[in-house]
Amino acid sequence: MAVNFKKSYKFAFKSSLYITIFFVFVLLLYHFLEQPFGYFAVVPLAILLFVFSFFVIQYRVERFIYKRVKKIYDDVSLLENTTFRNQPITTDMATLTQEVKKFARDKKLEIETLKIREEYRREFLGNVSHELKTPLFTVQGYLLTLLDGAMDDKNIRKKYLQRAEKGVERLIYIVKDLDMITKLETGDINIERSEFNVVELIQNVFDLLEMRAAKKDITLTFDVKYKHAIKVSGDQEKIQQVITNLVMNSIKYGKQGGTTEVSIEDLVNNKVIIRVTDNGEGIENSHIPRLFERFYRVDKSGARSEGGSGLGLAIVKHIIESHEEKIYVESQFGVGSEFSFTLEKAK
Structure with missing residues (x-):
């Protein structure tokens, strides 16, 4: 034996x-x-x-x-x-060899992950610096001009103070978004679920952004006329922010005279999917995996001229995931984009 x-x-x-x-x-x-x-x-x-x-x-x-x-x-x-x-x-040499090889593989993976995180950290800090620097320098420039003597002219003083105020508002907007996304990532913001009519909520977003869309002659519309209420379950205020951010993005990157269309479709498992579709400039495939990163911008120059904190899509992603739902994006460069997310229907 x-x-x-x-x-x-x-x-x-x-x-x-x-x-x-x-x-x-x-x-x-x-x-x-x-x-x-x-x-x-x-x-x-x-x-x-x-x-x-x-x-x-x-x-x-x-x-x-x-x-x-x-x-x-x-x-x-x-x-x-x-x-x-x-x-x-x-x-036992065979066992030891296997353990050391496994240890080496794990360490290699850990080092690669740390390198990616370090690169992301550097890029994130650079983006934060850039986003804060622009309005800060704007406010500083107007205030220094006033202190150098322009304050004596009432017309110039009022105009420069108003422009400085806009810079401060931009700073506050960025800081608020940073605070929100930090709380979302750490789980400090609770989701207060309630039942609400998502059709009415989308219409409210259209009304809020109507003037912004009119500047680019962009039409905000539903795909069909929804005659009956569609009740969903979720945090109404945060879902409104999701739809607002998505519609604002479609306006920001939409073409002159374009269209932003919102549709609501039934899914299985008592879910609905809400789609925000535009016929704007679209997104290249290489950018899609990073769209939901903080401060990531497809158009590094044009996007900043349109304003915003650069945190809109990151906030959208975290809000949807905090509802334990999914968000999707499809885009064809030069044709348009579609962002969609799921919500639970009210019982």
């Missing part, structure tokens, strides 16, 4: 067997020459030598390997990998 020893045990077993055979040969040779022992004394002596040799060799090999393996464990433990550190120290 084959016995599945560890590799180190096989080494000790074979070594002990060789030593035993050698000693038995020596004892037999000595017996034939000197005859101090009987034949029956050879077998116990052989067993005793075999057991003694086995444990001695096994102990020495274990200690030899253990010291070197323990050093490997101690070295990798300095990297603060608690999973590896809590593993029992093994002297």
Whole structure:
């Protein structure tokens, strides 16, 4: 019957067997020459030598390997990998090799993730700096001009103060959005669910943004005339912000004389999907995976001229996910874009 020893045990077993055979040969040779022992004394002596040799060799090999393996464990433990550190120290080379390879793969993945996060952090800080710098310099420029003597002219003073006020409003807008997205990401904002008519809510958003859309001659419309209320469950105020942000984006990137259309469709599992579709400039495929990142802009120059905090889509994503719903985007460059999200229907 084959016995599945560890590799180190096989080494000790074979070594002990060789030593035993050698000693038995020596004892037999000595017996034939000197005859101090009987034949029956050879077998116990052989067993005793075999057991003694086995444990001695096994102990020495274990200690030899253990010291070197323990050093490997101690070295990798300095990297603060608690999973590896809590593993029992093994002297089996195959097991050790597998553990070290797995450790190396995990560390490589961790390092790559940290590099991505570091790149994202640098980009995020650069974007925050850029977003805050523009209105700050604007306010500073107007105030310095007034302090240099323009304050004596009432017309210029009023005009510059009004422009400085707009810069301050932009700063407040950015800070409020930053505060909101931070709370959303940390879970500090609670979702207060209620039942409401989403058709009426969308119409309210249309009314709020009607003048902004009129500046670019963009029509805000439903896909069909909804004669009956469609009740959904969710945080009404936050869902209104989602639709407002999506419609504002469609206006911002829409073409002159274009259209922004909102549709509401039934889905399975007691869900509805709300689609915001425009026939604007569209988005290239390379930008779509990063659309919901904070401060990420497709058009680095034109987008800032349109205003906004650059946090709109990031806030939309977090609000929808906090409702445990999904948001989708489809776009064809030069044709238009469609943002859609799901909501639970009221029971």
